[in-house]
Structures are given as structure tokens and as C-alpha cells.
Amino acid sequence: MVTVLNRNAELxxxxxxxxxxxxxxxIPVLTIADxxxxxxxxxxxDHVEVAITPTYSGCPAMNMIALEIEIALERAGxxxxxxxxxxxxxxxxxxxxxxxxxxxxxxxxxxxxxxxxRRALFGEQAVECPQCGSGNTELLSEFGxxxxxxxxxxxxxxEPFDYFKCH
Amino acid sequence: MPVANxxxxxxxxxxxxxxxxxxxxxxxxxxxxxxxxxxxLEEDMALSNIALDLIGQAREFYTYAAKIEGKDNDEDKLxxxxxxxxYRNLLLVEQPNGDFAQTLVRQxxxxxxxxxxxxxxxxxxxxxLAAIAAKSEKESAxxxxxxxxxxxxxxxxxxxxxxRAQAAIDHLWAFTGEMFAVDAGERDLIRAGIAIDPEGLxxxxxxxxSGVIGEATLTFPQNDWMQQGGRVGRHSEHLxxxxxxxxSMQRIFPGLTW
Numbered sequence: 001m002v003t004v005l006n007r008n009a010e011l012x013x014x015x016x017x018x019x020x021x022x023x024x025x026x027i028p029v030l031t032i033a034d035x036x037x038x039x040x041x042x043x044x045x046d047h048v049e050v051a052i053t054p055t056y057s058g059c060p061a062m063n064m065i066a067l068e069i070e071i072a073l074e075r076a077g078x079x080x081x082x083x084x085x086x087x088x089x090x091x092x093x094x095x096x097x098x099x100x101x102x103x104x105x106x107x108x109x110x111x112x113x114x115x116x117x118r119r120a121l122f123g124e125q126a127v128e129c130p131q132c133g134s135g136n137t138e139l140l141s142e143f144g145x146x147x148x149x150x151x152x153x154x155x156x157x158x159e160p161f162d163y164f165k166c167h
Numbered sequence: 168m169p170v171a172n173x174x175x176x177x178x179x180x181x182x183x184x185x186x187x188x189x190x191x192x193x194x195x196x197x198x199x200x201x202x203x204x205x206x207x208l209e210e211d212m213a214l215s216n217i218a219l220d221l222i223g224q225a226r227e228f229y230t231y232a233a234k235i236e237g238k239d240n241d242e243d244k245l246x247x248x249x250x251x252x253x254y255r256n257l258l259l260v261e262q263p264n265g266d267f268a269q270t271l272v273r274q275x276x277x278x279x280x281x282x283x284x285x286x287x288x289x290x291x292x293x294x295x296l297a298a299i300a301a302k303s304e305k306e307s308a309x310x311x312x313x314x315x316x317x318x319x320x321x322x323x324x325x326x327x328x329x330x331r332a333q334a335a336i337d338h339l340w341a342f343t344g345e346m347f348a349v350d351a352g353e354r355d356l357i358r359a360g361i362a363i364d365p366e367g368l369x370x371x372x373x374x375x376x377s378g379v380i381g382e383a384t385l386t387f388p389q390n391d392w393m394q395q396g397g398r399v400g401r402h403s404e405h406l407x408x409x410x411x412x413x414x415s416m417q418r419i420f421p422g423l424t425w
Contacts, residue, residue: 045363057219057302058224087227087302090298
């Protein structure tokens with residue numbers, strides 16, 4: 001019995017590691033574990049099910065991510081893997097790991113800030129330039145190259161940059 | 168060989184999900200028409216992003232509608248194989264893009280409503296509706312801020328932008344009343360704690376809208392006669408043209424997949 005439990009725990013860990021290695025196709029420095037998109041892995045005898053939560057309702061990367069998870073699990077030796085989408089609780093940028101935030105910054109994308117002022121209709125945000133670290137920045141466009149990003153500009157080093165918006 | 172429309176068993180719950188889905192899909196499609204045509208690159212991206220959010224919301228509601236209907240339908244069939252009279256969206260969202268002001272005023276009226284509506288729906292007794300609402304309300308907050316900033320910029324901008332923004336408000340105002348109307352079936356769902364009573368949101372909606380319109384130095388029209396019909400399939404002539412484009416591939420190549 002104990003051996004079976006251990007065996008299951010070990011299988012689950014292997015499945016988790018395989019799923020967690022999948023990266024966001026739009027931001028390939030982040031894994032779905034860094035993003036907080038990977039929610040759960042359930043293993044029973046001959047089946048593994050991975051639960052993910054979508055970031056934005058219409059984010060086209062989600063289909064790709066689901067496919068990549070199935071491929072990663074098959075490669076790790078799991079047959080008939082499946083991916084389930086869970087909507088609740090809704091994904092938030094608060095779930096992004098500290099490691100993920102550092103990777104984003106190193107990649108040139110400003111990581112999401114604490115989201116408590118999001119509700120203000122015309123709230124002020126303070127975003128640091130990922131290039132030079134200056135706080136002297138301005139918003140160029142609330143919507144950027146993907147659903148999750150806004151376009152900003154640094155007034156100190158004059159470089160434009162992406163900001164991963166709070167959600 | 169024309170493809171037959173699907174039939175939908177419109178129980179109050181199915182209809183409720185379908186109306187939310189149709190609003191989001193049709194408005195999302197309208198916004199997607201700007202892709203490659205917006206006055207500047209940032210706006211091209213903004214409108215396309217908002218369109219994506221809305222189409223994503225539509226997919227969730229269609230999938231749920233098909234699930235509670237429990238027949239052979241799915242999100243694609245519901246979107247691609249229903250004709251004009253089977254669509255249940257607000258007349259507001261199917262109105263043509265017009266000029267940039269008209270697109271943004273339409274978005275502003277809808278987003279100011281959706282923002283309140285999704286936030287209220289997060290407390291629905293129906294767990295799936297509550298979950299879809301929790302996702303959608305985060306998105307609508309950005310949509311509302313984007314549209315509000317543009318209303319102020321256009322209204323309090325040049326003489327030309329002011330005139331156009333005012334004309335858009337005057338033209339679209341008569342389509343806003345439908346957002347607050349419910350039928351008997353929906354009334355029952357409201358009593359059961361599943362659906363949201365839009366009447367309870369009217370005061371706050373008016374507050375948001377009049378605040379922004381006032382700051383934009385614009386005014387409301389005096390006319391308070393309201394147009395209705397979309398919720399029961401009586402649409403303006405514009406929806407048929409929109410659907411003919413949206414559905415053309417599935418009508419020509421039934422069951423086509425990417």
C-alpha cells in the first residue's frame with residue numbers, strides 16, 4: 001500500500017515536472033508554472049489530467065499551451081494525457097512567481113505591479129523601466145502586442161518597453 | 168448546398184447564456200473590422216485586443232449554453248449556424264463602426280454596463296456563470312478605461328472631434344435602454360439568484376456615463392425613447408451583413424477546421 005502511494009506521488013511529480021516545463025509561446029522565458037497557469041495534476045493508473053487556468057478569455061496562446069502540455073506528457077511516457085481548463089478561481093498576475101518576475105525583467109518586460117489600484121477609472125500607475133530601472137516612465141498604450149501587455153516608454157533612457165499588466 | 172441552421176432549445180437558462188455570448192461575439196466582431204484600419208497603430212492593437220477578449224468571453228458563454236442545452240450543439244455551431252432571427256444580442260452592439268467616435272461611444276456605453284454586470288454576476292448562484300464573470304470583469308475594467316479616455320479626448324478635443332463624439336452619443340443613445348430590459352424567463356432566473364437584475368445597475372451606469380460625458384464637455388440627448396428587439400431576434404438591417412461575413416467560411420465549407 002505504502003509503495004503504491006509512493007509510486008503515485010512519484011508519478012504525479014514526474015507529470016507535474018513535465019507539464020511545468022511548457023513555456024508560454026508568446027513569452028518563452030516564462031513557464032506555465034512561473035505564470036501560475038498550471039493549477040493541478042491528477043494521476044491515476046493509466047491516465048493523467050492537467051488542470052490549467054486561462055490568463056485572458058481570448059488569449060490565443062492557451063490552445064497552444066494545452067497542446068504543448070499533451071506533447072510534453074507523452075514524451076515523459078504518459079499515455080492519453082488530457083488537459084482541463086478551470087475558470088474559477090480566476091487567474092491573477094498575483095500568482096506569478098517571484099522567479100517569473102525576475103525572468104521577465106531580465107527579458108526586458110516590466111513585471112506586473114500590485115493590483116490594488118486597478119479599479120480606479122483613471123488611476124496612476126508607477127512602472128519601472130526594465131532596461132535602466134528608472135521610475136520616470138509613461139504609458140503609451142493600454143493594449144500592447146499581446147493581451148497581457150501594455151506599451152510603455154522610459155523618459156530617462158528613452159527606450160519603449162512592454163509592461164505585463166495587472167490582472 | 169446551403170448549410171441548415173441549427174435549432175436551439177431556448178430554455179430561460181440557455182437563452183440567458185446565449186444573450187451574453189451573442190453580445191460579446193457581435194461586438195468583438197465589429198471591433199475586429201478595425202484591424203488594419205485604425206487611425207494609429209496603438210489603437211489598431213487596442214481594438215484588436217478588446218475584440219479578442221470579447222470573443223473569448225463569447226466562447227465561454229456559448230460552450231456553457233451548449234452544455235446546459237444538452238443537445239448536439241457546441242460553441243462553433245451556435246456562432247456560425249444560427250441566422251439573424253436566432254441571434255439574441257443587443258441592437259447596440261451590432262450597430263456599424265461608423266467613424267472612430269461612433270465605435271468608441273458604442274464601446275463606452277457597453278463597457279460601462281458590462282463592467283457592473285460582470286461584477287454583479289460574480290455572485291451568481293450558478294458557479295459557471297460566476298466563474299466566467301470573474302474573468303470577464305477584469306477585462307471589462309480595461310475596456311472601460313480605454314473607452315472613457317477616448318470619450319474625454321474626443322469630446323474635449325478639437326471642434327471636429329467634439330461634433331463627431333456628440334453625434335455618436337445622439338445616435339446611439341436610443342440603443343442603451345435595451346441593456347436594462349428583461350423578459351419573464353430572465354425575471355425568474357433573477358429571483359432564483361442566477362441571473363443579474365440590470366435595473367439595479369442603472370443608477371451606477373448613469374453615474375459613470377454622465378461623469379465621463381460631462382468631463383468630455385458633451386451632453387445627453389433629450390430624447391429618452393428607447394429602441395428594442397435584439398433580445399428576441401428582431402434586429403436592425405446591419406446584423407445580416409455582419410453575419411454573412413462572420414459565417415461565410417462555415418456556410419461554404421461546412422465543418423471546416425483550421
